[in-house]
Amino acid sequence: MKLAATPHERTIDVDISSDAFWAKSFDERDESFARLRREAPVSWHPPTEFPFPHEETGFWAVVKNDDINTVSRQTQRFGSRFGVSLDPVPFDLAKAASFFLMMDAPEHARYRALVTAAFTRHQVRLIDEQIRSAAREIIDDLVGAGDVDFVEHCASRLPMRTIADMMGVPESERVAAALAGDAVIGRSDPSFGDPADPIGTITAAIDHLYKLGADLAHHRRAHPSDDLLTNLVNAEVDGQRLTDDDIGAFMVLFTVAGNDTTRNTTSLTTVAFDRNPDQRAYLLEDFDGRIMPAVEEFVRHGSPVMQFTRTALVDTELGGQRIAEGDKVCMFYCSGNRDESVFERPHDFDLSRPKNPHVGFGGGGPHFCIGAGLARSQLRALIGELLTRVPKIEVGEPEFAVGNFIRVVNHLPVHVP
Numbered sequence: 023m024k025l026a027a028t029p030h031e032r033t034i035d036v037d038i039s040s041d042a043f044w045a046k047s048f049d050e051r052d053e054s055f056a057r058l059r060r061e062a063p064v065s066w067h068p069p070t071e072f073p074f075p076h077e078e079t080g081f082w083a084v085v086k087n088d089d090i091n092t093v094s095r096q097t098q099r100f101g102s103r104f105g106v107s108l109d110p111v112p113f114d115l116a117k118a119a120s121f122f123l124m125m126d127a128p129e130h131a132r133y134r135a136l137v138t139a140a141f142t143r144h145q146v147r148l149i150d151e152q153i154r155s156a157a158r159e160i161i162d163d164l165v166g167a168g169d170v171d172f173v174e175h176c177a178s179r180l181p182m183r184t185i186a187d188m189m190g191v192p193e194s195e196r197v198a199a200a201l202a203g204d205a206v207i208g209r210s211d212p213s214f215g216d217p218a219d220p221i222g223t224i225t226a227a228i229d230h231l232y233k234l235g236a237d238l239a240h241h242r243r244a245h246p247s248d249d250l251l252t253n254l255v256n257a258e259v260d261g262q263r264l265t266d267d268d269i270g271a272f273m274v275l276f277t278v279a280g281n282d283t284t285r286n287t288t289s290l291t292t293v294a295f296d297r298n299p300d301q302r303a304y305l306l307e308d309f310d311g312r313i314m315p316a317v318e319e320f321v322r323h324g325s326p327v328m329q330f331t332r333t334a335l336v337d338t339e340l341g342g343q344r345i346a347e348g349d350k351v352c353m354f355y356c357s358g359n360r361d362e363s364v365f366e367r368p369h370d371f372d373l374s375r376p377k378n379p380h381v382g383f384g385g386g387g388p389h390f391c392i393g394a395g396l397a398r399s400q401l402r403a404l405i406g407e408l409l410t411r412v413p414k415i416e417v418g419e420p421e422f423a424v425g426n427f428i429r430v431v432n433h434l435p436v437h438v439p
C-alpha cells in the first residue's frame with residue numbers, strides 16, 4: 023500500500039471543522055461525511071473553532087466503521103491519556119472531568135476493574151428495578167400534561183435520577199448536582215456560575231460534583247447501605263481500593279457521561295418513532311422479543327455521542343495515510359453509524375436490521391461504554407412506558423444545540439393528551 027509522502031498530505035476540501043458545519047442538520051452533515059467515506063476515509067482537517075488560545079494544528083478524521091474499530095481497539099497505537107476531545111480543550115480541565123476515560127493501560131484497566139466489581143449481579147438487578155419504577159413515575163407525571171417540553175418533562179429526568187440513586191445522592195442535593203452536570207458539558211443555567219466565564223463555570227461545576235462524590239463516599243464508609251456507592255467504597259481488586267477522591271472523580275465522569283447521552287437518545291428516539299409510525303407498530307407487535315435489538319437501533323440512528331478522539335502514540339499508518347506520533351485522531355461515530363458499506367439504507371430508522379454493528383457506544387476495546395447496560399435498561403423502560411401509555415403523543419420539531427460532541431436536543435415541544 024502506498025503511504026502518503028508526508029504527514030497531513032491528505033487534505034480534502036470538505037469542511038467538518040467550522041461552527042457553521044456543526045450548525046447544519048445531521049443529515050446535511052452526513053452528506054459531507056459520505057463524501058469523506060467515499061473519497062478520503064482518513065483525512066487531515068484544521069482544528070475546530072475554539073474560543074481560547076491553543077497550539078493544535080489539526081486532526082485526522084476517521085469516518086469508516088472499520089477504521090473506527092481499529093483506532094478504538096489498537097490502544098498501543100492510539101492512546102487516550104493525552105485527551106479524548108476534538109475541541110482543543112486545556113489538558114487539565116479535560117483531565118478533571120474524565121477520570122479513567124483519559125487513561126491508558128495499565129492504569130485504566132485497574133480503575134475500570136474496580137468500578138466493574140461494584141456492579142454485582144444483585145446491584146444490577148436493584149438498579150434495574152429502580153429504573154423501571156422511576157420510568158413509570160415519570161410517565162405517570164407526563165400523561166395528560168398537555169403542551170410541554172419533552173426534554174424537561176421526560177427525557178432529562180431518568181438519567182440523572184438513575185445516577186443519583188446509584189450514588190446515594192440525597193434529595194436536597196439532586197437539583198444542584200443536575201445543574202452542575204449540565205454546566206460541565208457546557209450548557210449552564212445562569213443560576214450556576216458566570217456565563218461570561220465558561221471555563222470558570224465548568225471548573226466550579228467539576229469541583230461541585232467531585233466534592234459531592236468524595237463526601238458521599240466518606241459518609242458511606244461509616245454508614246453502608248445497599249447501593250452502588252457502598253459497593254464502590256468496598257470494591258477491592260488485587261489489593262487495591264478506590265479512595266474518596268477517586269470516587270469524587272468517578273462522580274464527575276458518571277454525571278458527564280451518563281446524563282446527556284441517554285437524555286438525547288430518548289428525545290431522538292421519540293422523534294424517530296413519530297416520523298416512522300410503522301416502526302412503532304412493528305415494535306409493539308412483540309415488545310419483549312424486539313426491544314433489545316431495537317435499542318441498538320435507537321443508539322445507531324440517534325448517534326448521540328458523535329465522536330471521541332485519540333492521540334497517535336507512535337508513527338503509524340491508517341487507511342493508506344501516514345500518521346505521525348502526537349497527531350490527534352478523531353473517530354466520527356456519527357459517520358461510522360451511517361457507513362453504507364456496513365448498513366443497508368443507513369438513514370432509515372429500521373428496528374428489524376438483522377445485524378447492527380454500530381459504534382454508538384464506541385468502537386470496542388477497553389474504553390467501550392461502561393454504562394451501555396444502564397443506558398439500555400433506561401431506554402427499554404422509558405420508551406416502553408411511553409409507547410404503550412402515551413400512544414397519542416404529538417411530537418413537534420426538535421431544537422438542536424450547535425456542537426460537535428453530543429447531539430443535544432435542547433427542546434422538543436410535544437402535546438400529551
Ligand code: HEM
Pocket residue numbers: 094102106122123124134185275276279280281283284287321326327330331355381382383384385388389390391392393394396397
Ligand atoms: C445511549 C447512551 C450512551 C452512549 C451513546 C454512550 C457512549 C459512549 C462512548 C462512545 C464511549 C467511549 C469513549 C471512548 O472510547 O473514549 C463511552 C464511554 C463511557 N461511558 Fe457511555 N454512553 C452512554 C451512556 C452511558 C451511561 C448511562 C453511563 C453511566 C452512567 C456511561 C458512562 C460511560 C463511562 C464511565 C465511559 C468511559 C469508559 C472507559 O473509559 O473505560 N455512558 N460511552
